[in-house]
Amino acid sequence: MKKLLFILFILIFMLPGLGAEEIYISPFQLRFTPGAGTDRNAADQQERLSALLQRRLKDLSANRISYRALPPLSPASFNVLKRNIVETKLEASVVCFYEKIDFLLFGTVTIDTANNSYAASFSLYSKKTNTIIKQMETGGRAASAEAFVDSLAPLLDKDIQILFPPQVTEPQPTPTPVPSPGPTPSPTPKPSEESARTTTGPTAETTEPRTTDGGRETVKVITVPEEPTPKLWGMYLAAGYFFILQHEWSNAIIPAFTAEAGLRVEVPLIDSEDFDFSLRFGAFLNYAFSKNKPNIPYISYHSARLKIPVELYFQFSELFAFYIGGGPFYQLDVIDYQNISRSFFTDTSIALGFSGVAGLEFDLNPDGSLTLGVSAVLDAAMFDT
Numbered sequence: 001m002k003k004l005l006f007i008l009f010i011l012i013f014m015l016p017g018l019g020a021e022e023i024y025i026s027p028f029q030l031r032f033t034p035g036a037g038t039d040r041n042a043a044d045q046q047e048r049l050s051a052l053l054q055r056r057l058k059d060l061s062a063n064r065i066s067y068r069a070l071p072p073l074s075p076a077s078f079n080v081l082k083r084n085i086v087e088t089k090l091e092a093s094v095v096c097f098y099e100k101i102d103f104l105l106f107g108t109v110t111i112d113t114a115n116n117s118y119a120a121s122f123s124l125y126s127k128k129t130n131t132i133i134k135q136m137e138t139g140g141r142a143a144s145a146e147a148f149v150d151s152l153a154p155l156l157d158k159d160i161q162i163l164f165p166p167q168v169t170e171p172q173p174t175p176t177p178v179p180s181p182g183p184t185p186s187p188t189p190k191p192s193e194e195s196a197r198t199t200t201g202p203t204a205e206t207t208e209p210r211t212t213d214g215g216r217e218t219v220k221v222i223t224v225p226e227e228p229t230p231k232l233w234g235m236y237l238a239a240g241y242f243f244i245l246q247h248e249w250s251n252a253i254i255p256a257f258t259a260e261a262g263l264r265v266e267v268p269l270i271d272s273e274d275f276d277f278s279l280r281f282g283a284f285l286n287y288a289f290s291k292n293k294p295n296i297p298y299i300s301y302h303s304a305r306l307k308i309p310v311e312l313y314f315q316f317s318e319l320f321a322f323y324i325g326g327g328p329f330y331q332l333d334v335i336d337y338q339n340i341s342r343s344f345f346t347d348t349s350i351a352l353g354f355s356g357v358a359g360l361e362f363d364l365n366p367d368g369s370l371t372l373g374v375s376a377v378l379d380a381a382m383f384d385t
Contacts, residue, residue: 020066021164023124025054026086026095026106027070033112049109049149056153057105064164065157074098076319089132092125093365102127105156107136109149117141118148122156124163134163232266238375242288252296258288266313276315280323283308298338305329305379307355319363326356331381353381 027050030042057067073084076098086092086106096104107122119139126133136159142148238260244250262284270277284307292299311325333349359375 020061020064021103022066022068022101023103023105023160024068024070024099024101025057026092026104027051027084028053028106028120028122029085029087029108031108031110033110033114045145049145052146052149053153056150057157060153060157062161064166065160067157070095070104071099079319089123089125090365092123093127093130096125096127105160109145109152111145115141116143118145120148120152124160134159232268234264234266234369236260236262236264236282236284244290249290249301252293253290253299253301254293256289256291258286260284260286260307262307274316276313276321278313278315280311280313280325281309282311282327286329292337298336298344300336302334302336303331304334305331305353305355309355309357311357321361322359323361324358326354329353329355329379329381331379349383351381351383353379355379 027047030046030049032042051069054067054069058069061067070084070086073081073095077095080094081091086095086104087108092104092106095101104125104127105122106125107120110119110121112118117140120137122136123132124134124136125131136156138152138155140148142151240258242255242258244253244255262282264280264282267279267281268276269279284305286305286307288303288305290299290301290303307327307329309325309327311323313321313323315321329352331351331353333351335347335349336344337347338344356378357375359373361371361373364370364372
């Protein structure tokens with residue numbers, strides 16, 4: 001019996017939090033106005049006041065909203081954050097992505113010790129919309145920083161409660177009760193009475209329509225937006241340096257730079273929490289420029305390649321990925337040079353070739369729409385001799 005009462009008590013304690021929106025509270029940034037001086041124990045004061053605000057908001061948790069203190073962050077979040085304090089929207093998006101959080105409250109409290117005045121600016125971030133859905137600012141005088149934080153908590157909660165109104169359910173129409181049959185049959189109604197009875201008021205088998213339009217029942221259909229699908233294509237930009245392995249040209253020209261741009265299309269084949277594998281198809285335009293060595297007459301070497309690579313893309317974590325691949329390319333060379341008589345000539349050549357590539361990519365934002373990478377490429381062209 002005692003065990004049953006204990007379980008019942010736990011269930012009653014947990015029921016108010018079921019179905020509530022969980023809002024995590026980041027420790028806030030504590031600042032001091034210029035010239036007002038800084039508390040020597042500012043770090044301790046910031047930690048103490050942040051914990052106080054988290055406790056006050058947790059005490060205000062209701063059926064619709066459940067406030068929670070932001071737990072210690074995972075190593076993935078610290079790739080962007082320097083400490084366990086969220087200060088910007090970018091940091092909020094990173095924390096919500098890696099810590100699996102839907103809503104995050106963060107902000108700043110500014111103290112003017114000379115005038116005993118305080119100002120607060122807080123933002124509520126939503127991972128679903130990737131936006132700041134509420135910006136809250138307040139300020140004024142207070143006897144102490146603790147008193148200001150005490151008064152700040154209900155103000156923040158009041159503004160946040162507006163964003164999550166209670167769900168109102170429409171009452172269902174109550175069917176008209178069916179009268180019990182009497183011992184004597186009712187008289188047969190006249191045609192006019194029967195017509196009036198069938199066109200006015202509900203009967204036992206019918207209910208009143210909620211909305212009528214020209215005598216027909218209309219139903220309002222609510223369309224639920226589909227979940228956004230990840231983009232499977234992207235732009236590719238690269239720049240770097242190259243080496244020439246062909247002996248004749250390596251003795252005459254110096255590589256200057258190479259640049260590449262194009263499009264990639266990704267076809268996911270394996271998508272799991274620990275490992276992703278995809279095929280990537282691309283179309284790139286590459287340009288390389290070289291010039292003559294100091295002891296060689298003028299040479300300007302322009303090389304353009306159209307590449308069609310296929311890459312195997314392996315992602316072992318949410319931070320970086322490895323890829324390897326290759327494909328054919330079409331090359332056009334334009335060479336401007338000066339001969340011994342100091343006359344200028346232009347020559348062109350075309351060739352087919354094959355390119356191989358291997359590289360690493362690092363995600364710069366949570367959704368992977370912006371990456372930075374490094375790669376090694378080997379191009380082999382086949383010229384007619």
